Amino acid sequence: MNRPQRKNNPDAVRARLLECAARLIVDEGLPALTLENVAREAGVSKGGLLHHYPGKNALIDGLFEEVVDWFEGQVEDALEPVETTPSRFSKAYLRVVAAIDMSVPEERRLAVLMLMLSSDPHYCARWNQWVEARLQRHAETDLTPFARTLRLAADGLWLSDLGGGPDSNPSVRREILAFLEHLDATEAIPAGSPEQGGQ
Amino acid sequence: MNRPQRKNNPDAVRARLLECAARLIVDEGLPALTLENVAREAGVSKGGLLHHYPGKNALIDGLFEEVVDWFEGQVEDALEPVETTPSRFSKAYLRVVAAIDMSVPEERRLAVLMLMLSSDPHYCARWNQWVEARLQRHAETDLTPFARTLRLAADGLWLSDLGGGPDSNPSVRREILAFLEHLDATEAIPAGSPEQGGQ
DNA sequence: CAAAACATACCGTCTGGACGGTTTTTAAGC
DNA sequence: GCTTAAAAACCGTCCAGACGGTATGTTTTG
Structure with missing residues (x-):
């Protein structure tokens, strides 16, 4: 108007x-x-x-950057305020991925990212760069095996969103998330011992 | 000869x-x-x-089936003998995926599967079918949130194998696996309460 | 009127696949 | 065992369609 x-x-x-x-x-x-x-x-x-x-590449590039920007914003928003929270970044990462509702066009774009990641090594490299940059920024809290597991599981969920696997069921998903949070509240997690980064 | x-x-x-x-x-x-x-x-x-x-489709179909068969055999071999072992199937699943060595051509094919899964909805559906069939067969042991988390993490590792992400580093990977096994040995895991299947 | 925002027409390339040969293997008949 | 016919394996060529991209308009905007 x-x-x-x-x-x-x-x-x-x-x-x-x-x-x-x-x-x-x-x-x-x-x-x-x-x-x-x-x-x-x-x-x-x-x-x-x-x-x-x-050109077609320019189109795809534009799409890629837009989606990454969006995801970045979402994760930023999902970050807990307390900066020393263990696995702070990875938790936010998981939360964003888990909240994806494929019926919402805006969120559906994350599927695009996943697709591009797995099909083109070039975008894969750019994505890894992004992740590693975040990991470095949150080195104090997100280099533990638990944090890595959270992100790994998030990637699994993410992937299952693409094709509607058995783990894309909402109730199942809730259960998994509850389990992960339950783990978080447990002392079963070994003390964070950030390993020296391997390049 | x-x-x-x-x-x-x-x-x-x-x-x-x-x-x-x-x-x-x-x-x-x-x-x-x-x-x-x-x-x-x-x-x-x-x-x-x-x-x-x-036709090209026939070629790809053949490739798909061959890889799935191979994966199926690997998982079958990795299954623990005790049939009531909790998360039995999912553990084998994780073990196989975690053992992927991308320098071995035979194992490299799993990357093909991942690619086909994320690019073609059709193969994605067939894969889901495969997984759900296994899940049904191992319903007694592999419907717990922990089992699901194991497979989710396995998928994450699998994906990271494709593009050499930060979690494809061997030492990091070992650490994650050790953590997962540590979790398994803990009572932090709630009793298995197989949820009623959602379609 | 100049530049940006479009549309239309067209071209070169690539790719899947059809088609008709040629050679090799198998099977049958004697 | 030898001949021969048919089937399978394999080759080289050609074609139609699709796709990315260019070149050249035409309209809109400032």
């Missing part, structure tokens, strides 16, 4: 482009991600798409 | 075809999986490849 008579709205178009690309990947698989499909779904011509993103 | 003078050896050719397809996917990415590439790598013509597998 800001400017109703304005016909062009490039920012909205770019957003729609990314949105549609994500939807295509998740719902119809990677091979369905063609310039023509994305353009059609977004109600633009292929030329129009190519105008905003000068 | 069975039949040295035999020029044709279709079974060996089929095996090489699958082998090369797997290598191509893992080393050069999914888009490198073309009929021509596979045929050339296997030392066969495209026509020859099409003779054994009447």
Whole structure:
């Protein structure tokens, strides 16, 4: 309602482009991600798409960065206020992943990230870079085996979200999370002994 | 040395075809999986490849089934003899995944499975079917949250194997496994209360 | 009017697959 | 055991369609 008579709205178009690309990947698989499909779904011509993103790679790159940014924000928000909380980062990581509701388009994009990660070594490397940077920032709290296990389990959940595995069932998921939190409250966890990083 | 003078050896050719397809996917990415590439790598013509597998899908299907069969055998072998061992199946699952050495071509195929799982919903469904069948067979021991967590973590490790994430480091991995086994030896785990299956 | 935001038409390449040969292996008939 | 016919294994070529990308308009915006 800001400017109703304005016909062009490039920012909205770019957003729609990314949105549609994500939807295509998740719902119809990677091979369905063609310039023509994305353009059609977004109600633009292929030329129009190519105008905003000068190539397929640029499109995917844009998608990647958008999703990572979003995820980063989510994790940041999920961080507990007490900075010395054990496994602080990994807990937030798990919380965000576990909260994914695939019926919400916004959150569905995380599936895109997972897809890109497992299919393209390039994005995989960039993702690892991101994770390791966070890990370094939270070295005091998140280098313990328990923290790693939390993130590992989160990745497992994440993966199961992609294909609706047996662990994507909400009630099962709740049970797993409850178990993990129960573990957290137990002294069964050995004292955090951050290992010297192996490169 | 069975039949040295035999020029044709279709079974060996089929095996090489699958082998090369797997290598191509893992080393050069999914888009490198073309009929021509596979045929050339296997030392066969495209026509020859099409003779054994009447289409690309047939090739991929063959690869999928072979890998699943291999994984199934590995897990079967890793099963503890005592049938009532808690989390029996999930422990074997984790053991197999954790033992993956990406430098061994045979084991590298698991990466192929992961790739196919995350890229094609169809194979994802078939995989879920496999897992749920096993879960049903081991319902007495593997429906607990701890068992699920084990498999989730295994999936996380599996995924990290693909792109060499921070958890693919051997020493880190050992530490995680040790932690998981430590947990297993603890009474921190609530009694197994198999939830009623949700569909 | 200039630049950005689109659309249309088109091209080159690649890939899956069809098709028709050729050679090898197997099986049958004698 | 030898001949021969058929089936299986395999090759090389060609083609239709899809896809990414370019080139060239046309409209909108400032």
